[in-house]
Amino acid sequence: MTHAPVTGRPLKIAVLGAGVVGTEVIRALVTDSHDLGARIGAAVELVGVGVRDVAADRDAIVPTSLLTSNAADLVAGADIVVELMGGIEPARTLILHAFETGASVVTANKALIAAHGPELYEAAERAGRDLYFEAAVAGAIPVVRALRESLSGDHVRRVLGIVNGTTNYILDQMTTDGLDMAQALSQAQELGYAEADPTADVEGMDAAAKAAIIAALAFHTRMPLAAVAREGITTVTKEDVDAARDAGYVIKLLAIVEDTEAGVQARVHPSLVPVGHPLAGVHGAFNAVFVEADDAGELMFYGRGAGGAPTASAVLGDIVSAARHRAHGGLAPAESAYAAIPIAAAAEAHTRLQIRLVVADRPGVLAQVSTALADHGVSIEAVRQHDTPAARTHGGVELIIITHRARQADLDATVAELAELDAVIKVASALRVEGV
Amino acid sequence: MTHAPVTGRPLKIAVLGAGVVGTEVIRALVTDSHDLGARIGAAVELVGVGVRDVAADRDAIVPTSLLTSNAADLVAGADIVVELMGGIEPARTLILHAFETGASVVTANKALIAAHGPELYEAAERAGRDLYFEAAVAGAIPVVRALRESLSGDHVRRVLGIVNGTTNYILDQMTTDGLDMAQALSQAQELGYAEADPTADVEGMDAAAKAAIIAALAFHTRMPLAAVAREGITTVTKEDVDAARDAGYVIKLLAIVEDTEAGVQARVHPSLVPVGHPLAGVHGAFNAVFVEADDAGELMFYGRGAGGAPTASAVLGDIVSAARHRAHGGLAPAESAYAAIPIAAAAEAHTRLQIRLVVADRPGVLAQVSTALADHGVSIEAVRQHDTPAARTHGGVELIIITHRARQADLDATVAELAELDAVIKVASALRVEGV
Structure with a gap:
């Protein structure tokens, strides 16, 4: 057996934030601790809930004795820190502090992971601890785990x-x-x-x-x-x-x-x-x-993808995973281990467009429009003409074009040129076609 | 850090079976070993492929030198055994042997897990090793991981x-x-x-x-x-x-x-x-x-849910997870740790039925049918009459009933009684309505 033995004492869990999600997570930690313990293979104990103002949050589900406004001290004594405050600061500093003091971290903080993910991954790896964040993307839908683990x-x-x-x-x-x-x-x-x-x-x-x-x-x-x-x-x-x-x-x-x-x-x-x-x-x-x-x-x-209970479900799944690692050894996949891949400019994407034009109702218009597309190497999959009330108020008819796949830069240039054509009264919209 | 350090030598992977899925898995282990190693955080090495007949499988993708018909010896020297033979035996015995000799196991064998899951879970737990089987249910769809981990x-x-x-x-x-x-x-x-x-x-x-x-x-x-x-x-x-x-x-x-x-x-x-x-x-x-x-x-x-490549994707994800645990410590959730919950008889399920009857085309039929349902406490959500060619060949019309939710036993008794009514020429079908 390479994994560490189960620790004798309950794992200490600190929750930061007692909002909609926090309340659901705290409720589960208090009322379902037996089930959670069975799934983890070790007991867990909620040791405190960090809130901004202890007096104001007194009517929350959590026993008042567990409420504290001293998040830093709470973090320092925990095995697992569950960050549900949202926002960049003080969440970021508290999470870094958690790793420094040897805790694993579960967060639902999408803004923080998007902005400071690499810094947090690295801090987790240095500490040999887990950073889980399933709830940061699409609530209860386990897409983070699917990408991080199932599709690895x-x-x-x-x-x-x-x-x-x-x-x-x-x-x-x-x-x-x-x-x-x-x-x-x-x-x-x-x-x-x-x-x-x-x-x-x-x-x-x-x-x-x-x-x-x-x-x-x-x-x-x-x-x-x-x-x-x-x-x-x-x-x-x-x-x-x-x-x-x-x-x-x-x-x-x-x-x-x-x-x-x-x-x-x-x-x-x-x-x-x-x-x-x-x-x-x-x-x-x-x-x-x-x-x-x-x-x-x-x-x-x-x-x-949102709501207190679905988000809490994802957070609790992450708590079980992090707690299993604390109890039995193991580590979540390290996201910082990978090399940087070049990022392509948006103009280099390939996509298709539905272009809605208001055009003059006279012969030769389609030829002029088609030529503009062809000049940019953009071919047409379908074109339809409509006599719509909106187009009529502009003194024309509506022409709807769906293009074949082309470079975004070429499509943008095409739309810009179409707007300049004398046959085109107005470019009503240009929307990308995806999933084909 | 509670997890064990990375081992110095590559992790030895043995694959049992070189069929459609096995070939895809072997191909990935041979050609993508660098990527897989990066995701695992440790090198992996395919040490052998167990096949029934070495001569017959010589044109497979795997180097002939790795082919062996001695699966027991191959298993004994491996860190991770990937069982893709299918069937109960010798797969079951080889997997138990793998746990005894300290290997973790990845399998796509649905029949084996369904029939002998508890025995295998227990063997894995005794050995302190992993049993992964994502590919046994719905191919590449990570439903096993979702149930085992995300929803824990x-x-x-x-x-x-x-x-x-x-x-x-x-x-x-x-x-x-x-x-x-x-x-x-x-x-x-x-x-x-x-x-x-x-x-x-x-x-x-x-x-x-x-x-x-x-x-x-x-x-x-x-x-x-x-x-x-x-x-x-x-x-x-x-x-x-x-x-x-x-x-x-x-x-x-x-x-x-x-x-x-x-x-x-x-x-x-x-x-x-x-x-x-x-x-x-x-x-x-x-x-x-x-x-x-x-x-x-x-x-x-x-x-x-099937096919060589999708199934291989699930198997490879499991290999990465099992290999991460071998390299860094950790253990998949133990499925044997849970208590047995009573299993309800099929007759105790609650569902709804769509019942298609061929009935005599005369007044009073609906009253007779409705009474039969009411006698069993089954209420009707919708009823429609159709003059179908099939019903006409039986000398009647078709009556289609959708019931409200009721006990399966009561629904079965209702259908049996309907079949006996003189107004009912034939019970054409009774299908359950689900997902409502």
Whole structure:
């Protein structure tokens, strides 16, 4: 037996933060400690809960005697630190402190892992301790473990993820109930799926942080958050959704990470997905992550990507894993061990576009438009003309083009040239087509 | 650091079996050994491949010098034994031998784990070694790891799985292309999705073995294969598929494991699934496993459940995990540590039925039928009458009833009584409705 024997004393668990997720995790640690102990093969003990203000948090589920505002001391005495405060500081400093004092760390902090993952991985490795963060990406959906462990003998080529429930809810309502963006957003806010200030969700910032984490795991490399190309859903219109539907697509906000010839790449943008694609069937606030790997082929992981209980489920699974290692030896895969792979510029991505144009209603227009595409080496898969009310208010008709696959830079140049053509009254939208 | 230091020498890997999966695994061990070593944090070395007949397997990818028909000796010198022979013996004896000589084991052998899982878990635990078997359930889909590790801090209530690609292909073709069972089966055979003797698939034996494994993992208990209630798809007709579609359902062969008040239960049978359910969108030979857990809520894992490369992906992921433990210490979760939970009889399951009757076309028939259901405490959710050619050949009309949820025993008694009614010419079928 190479593993260390079970320690005689219970493993000491410190939880930092007693918000929605923290409360669920604390509840489980208090009420299910027997089951958790059986699964770990060693007893666990909640030794304290770090909160900002002990008086204010007095009515939480946790016994008042365990509450402390001295997080640093709490961390120093723990075997496992569970960071559920969110934000960069003081979470980052406390986690580094935890590793220094010999604790393993479980966190749900997506912003922190996306921004400071490599620093934290290295600190974990130096300490010979675990850093688990399943809950940082897509809540209870075990995509981090799948990429870190299950697919560790395979080569991931591409991941397409619906990783933000708010934007999926909004786009799904626009698709299935015919709402416009403003209606769908206000409905999402009424139902609690969107914040009063929805910027982080609708502008794709939340999804971009997850894309950075997924890229690092999928390709065993580093993906700075700043290198993730990002576009939100605010410009997506009901007309875009309708045009996509007519062509057999639904619009989803996708986080896409790809291993291309030019390097690895991560981007977030609204995307047309074929209705037959498994991601097209992901409705409401659900999340799903679609993985394409050399040997495994196509895999999809689906579930609730947010909420107190689903996030707590992921955190508790990580606590069991970290505790098993503390009790029996062992270490989570070291993410810092891998070499840096070049990051390809966003302009080097290859994709397809659905371009919606308002054009003059006269002969020769399609020839002019087709020539502009051909000049940039972009070929056309399908073209349709529509007489829409919106186009008529601009004194033209709508022309919808779906291109074949081409370089993003060439597609961008094509769209810019189309906007300059005298036959083109307006470029209504240009949306990427993915998952084909 | 509680974990053992990295060993100085490469980890010795022995592969038993050089069939479709074995060849893929051997290829990866030979050509990707550098990448695998980086992910493990230690070098690995393929030390031999056990085959029945060295001369016959000479043209395989593996160097002839590594081929041996002496599997026992090969096992005795290995750090990790990868069992890809299939069948119960000699696989079982060789795996027990591997644990005795201090090796960890990775296997794709579903029949063996379903029949002898507890014995093997115990042998692994006694030896302080790992037993990994991701590939035994649903190929590359990491459902074993999800249940064993990711959900280890949650309570799984129910799992519904499409775990047999052959039957999903057949039922999907009947649904989408209107084929009858014989046509769909022969198409599946032509395309290589079904064996010349399709019994193990179409009679649900393959799915039952997977159900036994899933139940054991989901509920941390033992589920003998003999306790899995099993019904195949051979009795499903085109008329059943059409009637289901009219009511908003598709028919899938589901492996269902449930934690009920009467105990845990595992069963395999054709099931009506609502078209809006994520499992309804699983087409062709794909597999998917839908998990309902207390905290995580609904999760689904989707992908290719068979084939050389997808199965090899799962095996390689397990090899990396087992090798990491050999190199750095640590141990996979011990499945033998859990107590036995009572197993509920199949008759105690609660489900709903779609009952298709051919009844006499005269007044009072519905009253007679409704009374029979009410007498057994079974209430009706929907009832439709159809004038079908098939019913007409029996001199009646078709009556399709969907019941509310009731005890299986009461539903069985209801169907038996319906068959005896003078108004009922024939019970055409009675299929369970699941996923609602």
